[in-house]
Amino acid sequence: MPELPEVEIIARSLQEGTNEFPGLPGQMITEVEVFWGRTLEHPSPRRFKKRIVGQVITNIRRRGKFIVIELSVDTMLFHPRMSGDLRLGRSDQELGKHVRLAIHTDAGYQLAFNNPRKFGRVWLLENPNTVLDKLGPEPLDPEFSLETFYKSLVQRKRQIKPLLLDQGFIAGLGNIYADEALHLAKIHPFTRSNNLLEVQARDLFNGIQAVLLEGIRRNGASIDWVYQGGDFQNYFRVYQRTGEPCPECNTPIARIVVGQRGTHICSTCQILPG
DNA sequence: AGGGAAACCCGAACGC
DNA sequence: TGCGTTCGGGTTTCCC
Numbered sequence: 134m135p136e137l138p139e140v141e142i143i144a145r146s147l148q149e150g151t152n153e154f155p156g157l158p159g160q161m162i163t164e165v166e167v168f169w170g171r172t173l174e175h176p177s178p179r180r181f182k183k184r185i186v187g188q189v190i191t192n193i194r195r196r197g198k199f200i201v202i203e204l205s206v207d208t209m210l211f212h213p214r215m216s217g218d219l220r221l222g223r224s225d226q227e228l229g230k231h232v233r234l235a236i237h238t239d240a241g242y243q244l245a246f247n248n249p250r251k252f253g254r255v256w257l258l259e260n261p262n263t264v265l266d267k268l269g270p271e272p273l274d275p276e277f278s279l280e281t282f283y284k285s286l287v288q289r290k291r292q293i294k295p296l297l298l299d300q301g302f303i304a305g306l307g308n309i310y311a312d313e314a315l316h317l318a319k320i321h322p323f324t325r326s327n328n329l330l331e332v333q334a335r336d337l338f339n340g341i342q343a344v345l346l347e348g349i350r351r352n353g354a355s356i357d358w359v360y361q362g363g364d365f366q367n368y369f370r371v372y373q374r375t376g377e378p379c380p381e382c383n384t385p386i387a388r389i390v391v392g393q394r395g396t397h398i399c400s401t402c403q404i405l406p407g
Numbered sequence: 408a409g410g411g412a413a414a415c416c417c418g419a420a421c422g423c
Numbered sequence: 424t425g426c427g428t429t430c431g432g433g434t435t436t437c438c439c
Contacts, residue, residue, distance in 0.1 A: 215432035250416050252433065291409065308432070
């Protein structure tokens, strides 16, 4: 087995092309510590422990915002929500002040789910597709085409921003990425999806991919003490830049609320039709 | 069908 | 200094 680093913080979203942790596949689960029971969405802590011990980790991947850890029999799903991360270290290390679940292996390692806000959830399922099949397409999947995207936009009649955040419509976009993509595409977040022109759909399609790729390249964003990642926050165009100049036209960025979510726009670049 | 509100959390950052 | 209030992130659930 390759040597593991002291502590590896597994990215909030597994990066494309790096969705593996050297050495972890092949290790057998020997012990589970549940520090906060409600972390487990399914099954109960007792059943979780009983069922998972003895299973071997076979593969790790990502689908939408879920980290998917395949075992010899079942599959574990981790959803960090906004404040969680998955940490890999030696069994005897303390991997965080807010570890809610720790899974130890026969190789002396532990996988710890650190989750200060207690919003993150974990599932152990025989068939993970009961959850994952509800997700929309992966925006970076080569199968995901502009044609598909445009058709799916037009057949709904929703405000575009809440639609982008709907994981059943498209998987993986959060508040930061939705705001950034809409600004790149010069689309107002209130715009009805069925009113989007084909060229706007194209710009949005490209904007979504561009902003995701940049986020991945910069290892994500760090926007408060609990949401630590890379340095993408230094390159935001609109998100949390209220009052600062739009990178395109210098108009001060405005903050509005759309679908109960803080939303950042340039009122010059992003015009609501009609 | 779509949208609004509330609930789940808790530490930081504020106001007084 | 301390105490109370507000805020935000993603998702589900309930209600209009």
